[in-house]
Amino acid sequence: MKRRDFLAGAAGALAFPGAALAQVDPPDQLVRALTNGAPVRKGKVTLVLPQLADNGNSVPIRITVDSPMTAADHVKSIHLYSERNPVPNMANFYLGPRAGKAEIDSRVRLAGSQRVTAVAKLSDGSFWYDAAPIVVTLSACLDES
Amino acid sequence: MRRLALAAVALAAGVAFAQERAIAPGELKSGSAFRGSGLRALQNDDFANPGMLWVERGEKLWREPAGKKSLACASCHKDANMRGVAASYPKIEKAGGKLVNLEGRINLCRAGRMGAEPLRYESDELLALTAYVARQSLGAPIATRIDGAARAHFEVGRASYHLRRGQMNLSCAHCHDAQWGKRLLSETISQGHPNAYPAYRMEWQTMGSLERRLRACLSGIRAEMLPYGSQEYLDLELYLAWRAQGLPIETPGVRR
Amino acid sequence: MAARIQIPREAKRGEVIEVRILIQHPMETGYRHDDVGHLIKRNVINVLSCRYNGVEVFRADLSSGISANPYVQFHTVAEASGDLEFSWIDDEGERGSERQSIVVKG
Numbered sequence: 001m002k003r004r005d006f007l008a009g010a011a012g013a014l015a016f017p018g019a020a021l022a023q024v025d026p027p028d029q030l031v032r033a034l035t036n037g038a039p040v041r042k043g044k045v046t047l048v049l050p051q052l053a054d055n056g057n058s059v060p061i062r063i064t065v066d067s068p069m070t071a072a073d074h075v076k077s078i079h080l081y082s083e084r085n086p087v088p089n090m091a092n093f094y095l096g097p098r099a100g101k102a103e104i105d106s107r108v109r110l111a112g113s114q115r116v117t118a119v120a121k122l123s124d125g126s127f128w129y130d131a132a133p134i135v136v137t138l139s140a141c142l143d144e145s
Numbered sequence: 146m147r148r149l150a151l152a153a154v155a156l157a158a159g160v161a162f163a164q165e166r167a168i169a170p171g172e173l174k175s176g177s178a179f180r181g182s183g184l185r186a187l188q189n190d191d192f193a194n195p196g197m198l199w200v201e202r203g204e205k206l207w208r209e210p211a212g213k214k215s216l217a218c219a220s221c222h223k224d225a226n227m228r229g230v231a232a233s234y235p236k237i238e239k240a241g242g243k244l245v246n247l248e249g250r251i252n253l254c255r256a257g258r259m260g261a262e263p264l265r266y267e268s269d270e271l272l273a274l275t276a277y278v279a280r281q282s283l284g285a286p287i288a289t290r291i292d293g294a295a296r297a298h299f300e301v302g303r304a305s306y307h308l309r310r311g312q313m314n315l316s317c318a319h320c321h322d323a324q325w326g327k328r329l330l331s332e333t334i335s336q337g338h339p340n341a342y343p344a345y346r347m348e349w350q351t352m353g354s355l356e357r358r359l360r361a362c363l364s365g366i367r368a369e370m371l372p373y374g375s376q377e378y379l380d381l382e383l384y385l386a387w388r389a390q391g392l393p394i395e396t397p398g399v400r401r
Numbered sequence: 402m403a404a405r406i407q408i409p410r411e412a413k414r415g416e417v418i419e420v421r422i423l424i425q426h427p428m429e430t431g432y433r434h435d436d437v438g439h440l441i442k443r444n445v446i447n448v449l450s451c452r453y454n455g456v457e458v459f460r461a462d463l464s465s466g467i468s469a470n471p472y473v474q475f476h477t478v479a480e481a482s483g484d485l486e487f488s489w490i491d492d493e494g495e496r497g498s499e500r501q502s503i504v505v506k507g
Contacts, residue, residue, distance in 0.1 A: 052331075054181045055347035074482040078274045082466060086432060090466030098458045098478055099415030105474035109430070109466050139401070140330040141365030143348050145357045192407045195470040198425040202403055350427065350469035 026117045026129055030081050030088055035127050039120055047118040047129040056136040057102075058107045062120045065102035065128070069095075075102040077121045082115035110136050151304045156242045160374040166388070167322035168336055173392050176400060179326075179335040184347075188399035189341070196276060196397020203277025206270060210341045212261025212307040218274070221258065221371055227281035229288070232394055235383045237294045244298045247275050248354060266373035272352045279396035287340055302384030305377055311368025317381075332401065335363075336356050338389040339382065341398020348401060350387070354381060402426055402497035406487060410481035414507040419475045420451065420459070422487055424497065429464035444492045448473060454483035479505045 026040055047064040065075045075096045080090040095106045103119070110116070117131040177185050188194055207218045235246040238253065251274050252263035285351065291299040292343035306317045320329070321337030328334070342355040349357070356378050360370040371377055403425040412418050426448065431443025443465060451459040458477045477485075486500040 001227055050181070050183055052181070054184045057347045057350050060183055060187070080466075085466050086430075087464045088465050090464055092462040093473075093475065094460040095475070096458070098453070098456075098480070099476050100478040101476040103474075103476060105421075105472070106470040107472050109468050120188040140332040141362070142367075143361040144364035145349070145353070145360035145370065190403060192421055193423060193498065195472075198403050198405065198423065198470060200420055201405065345470075363446075 001019075018078065026081065026111065026131065030083065030117070031079070031119055031127075033089070034119060036081055038125075038127055040127040040129050042129060043067075044122075044128040045118050045120045045128040047116065047132045048104065048117055048136045051073065051133055051135065054112060055137040055139070056110050056112065059110050059136070060107050061094075061116070063104045063120075065120045065131075067120075067122065069097055069100055069102055072123070073098045074099070074123045076122050076123055078102070078104055078107050079119045079121070080108070081117040082108075082110065082114060083117070085109070085111045090116075106107070112132060112136050124140045147377070150302050151308065151380075165399070168325075168388070169206065169316065170391050173338070173341055173389065174325075174336055175338060175392055175395055176220045176335045176396060176398060178343065180399075181401060184399050184401065188341075188395065188397075194345070194397060194399055196352055196399065199273045199276045199343070199345075200280045202269065203273035203275070203280075206274050207277060212255065212259040214258070214260045216259045218254065221254075227278050229282055231279035231282040231286050231396070234289065235298075235379055236289065236384060237298075242294055244295065244376075244381055244383060246382050247278060248299075248356075249273065249374070251278070252318075256323070263291040266354060267357060269292060272343050272354065275354065276397050279343065279394060283396065284393045286391045287386050287389050289383060289390070291383065291387050296378045299387060300384050301377070302380035302382070302387075305361040305381045306384050311363065311366040313368075314368040315366045317362070335397065337385070338392055339385045340389055340392040341395040341400065342362050343396060344398035346400045352397065355385075357362050402487075404487065404497060404499040406485070406499055408501050408503055411504045411506060414479060414481075414505050416479045416505075417433040417476050418459075418479050419474060420477055420485065421472070422449075422451075422499075423470065423472045424449075424489065426491065426497075428463075428465065428467055428469045428471060432465070434480045446489045448499075449473065449487065449489040451477075452486050452488075453477060454481060459484055474488055477482070479503065481505050 044066045046064045052058045063078050067075045075095050078093045081088055082090050096100055113135045113143055115131050115133045119127055119129045210217045220357055224344045231247055239247045255261040256263050309316045320334050325334050325336045339355050343352050347353050356373055359378055405423045407421040409418055426446050429444045433441045435441055445465050446463050449461045459475050482505045483502050483504050488498040490496050
């Protein structure tokens, strides 16, 4: 294969990270401590991340869960997972009917390009998730300041 | 030895360069123009901009008495509006005739008038005070002077900016005059202006001064980082301010 | 530990309000090395809690995966006038707290 074609192919793969990381359910070992093997369904949760991080030290995320947030039907907690960070369970957020709205914003550290997963536990005991890919590149220059 | 070399280059180049600017005033772009929309939005968010933690601290320190005389900045400055002050630095200090940046001016006040210990570069306190004072100039255009005693410093600063250095043998001009707007790996090279400093840099995960940023660049091209407060940095800061004349102050900037 | 809280000064009873907090903390991961190669010990805020007039309405378990100078935004229902009080603890046991009051009408 000519070098030019190889580089073009590699560039193409990088250009569509979403395509490269096909949507799959969160691996059981990642969420087992939370779900204890219960099914985790795609839906209700929306995880928003930039496609390309400005810097892996601080990436803005927003997790929204579609829920009426009433006493009878609400989000109990939202759990954030990384498939590549040294600590996979990045954060847990505990809500309840007093929240009024199930939406969390924060800024996270991501150790390289990966898929981030958010799992919501509802008051009826069910689990729902969303996952989003992100490209994280290293800084162009070494900084030893 | 190094300063003699720079001064010699400055002298020789002074006549040739005149007041030529590599980037015309109409073409000046702040560093925020080269960052992603996410970082710009964070910088413009007065609450979530992490640099504002230091600005708030600076506001408290401004009113806190310090040193033997138990004076606070506010004791002398009272309700004086500090707007425009940061935009005029670096400048020649009337009393001593030396070129001084904002950090230096704060320490001159502390040591000279308050009987207090000068603050170290990159200490939380100095960053907070510098950020607070610079924030008062938010939106004010950079307006430093290079006449009189400042002229010699300006020439050395300009020579320094154009000097090749480090293992990569690059000068500031190679990237920031000749290649701004182009990519360096996945990053876009900025014009290298000082108008947003002190700034919160994601790479540092904290607030940092302009001198820290200069040191970061030096390490990036594998050149020797000079100690904080070096005369060469001060002269370079003056040149950078001249180069950015008219750009509004954005402190605290949020940078990659 | 310096922190900033942003909530509306006033709200109508039953209104869902946005609560934002920004805390100055390095969130040291425990994976970085200093100039001479020694590992810098991990120290992160591991629990953050918000009490509204004494009742916990929000809690977060944080880790090294949360950025330095942590920022969190969530929501709560404006039920009564009073205080929203945040408290947090880091790995070294250092505690921080900050409060902000709200006036709820209707």
